Amino acid sequence: MSKSKDANAARAVLEYLNRQNRPYSAVDLFNNLHKEYGKTAVVKACESLTEGKKIREKVYGKQKVYVADQSQFPDVDDKEIREMDTRIVELSTQCKEKDDQVKRLDAELRGLNSSITTEEAVSQLQQLVEECEACNQKLKTLKEGGRTVSPEEKDRIYSARTKYVKEWRKRKRIGNDILGAILEGYPKTKKQLYDEVGIETDEDYNVLPPNI
Structure with a gap:
């Protein structure tokens, strides 16, 4: 792979780790970047960024994970963390409510799409009224003993x-x-x-x- 592509892979990995700010393996990064860069390029990018101290590498047995350099982020006190946790709970609750609302609206939409139109309902009603009138007329004739069969x-x-x-x-x-x-x-x-x-x-x- 050319140096320009290697540089692009390194830049994409660095931006992704800084944006997400959570640990990922090289395979995770490869998949999360939608396989835009080859797996080998992503591994090399992680290694070069680690050597340049732009990201941090953590080893767990045979598994290596990479995380953004935390020194670049401002310190957050406990109060702010608690406020963020509270906000996360609030947003999660709102998100669930919106999801439930979307599900209800989807169900309502499916019901409306499967229903007949007003014009179709009027047409069916008219047809049923005519059939009902014909049946009532036939019943009246039978009750009166009228001739229902022609010679x-x-x-x-x-x-x-x-x-x-x-x-x-x-x-x-x-x-x-x-x-x-x-x-x-x-x-x-x-x-x-x-x-x-x-x-x-x-x-x-x-x-x-x-x-x-």
């Missing part, structure tokens, strides 16, 4: 009934003829055949084709 519709229904009853009788007769032919060579009873094949008859359900 044409009645004839169509009766014609369909006749057709389906004839088809029912026809298929029942064909089925009985086939089963009768099978039973002629079947060694068991009709009931056993029906049970074995899984045949269900109209008689099993007490139904018969209606009269035409």
Whole structure:
């Protein structure tokens, strides 16, 4: 890496440590600077800044951490520290209240976004009113014994009934003829055949084709 890039890395590390004023390892600095500089460059920057006494190095076993030179900061008395601690608590409480407020507003926004618009609500209401009026009119007609089926519709229904009853009788007769032919060579009873094949008859359900 060029000297200019090394210098930039050193300057970025120094500014970050002075701004945060808390200890970091070289890896932490590498990540916190968004990997803008290579890990090797950050390590070299920490070492050169330590040698120049611009930052301080602390060794904990095999781990090295770096912190800003505290001599550059003014002394803070105990009273000021307590005031700062109190202020931190106040700000933390305010921050939590704001977070809760944001969550409530987000939930309200999601609810509003999922709701229908006023125009859609008016349209749905009008549709329901029309359906309700139609149902009330039909109910009134039924209560008064009025004719609700036209002669044409009645004839169509009766014609369909006749057709389906004839088809029912026809298929029942064909089925009985086939089963009768099978039973002629079947060694068991009709009931056993029906049970074995899984045949269900109209008689099993007490139904018969209606009269035409």
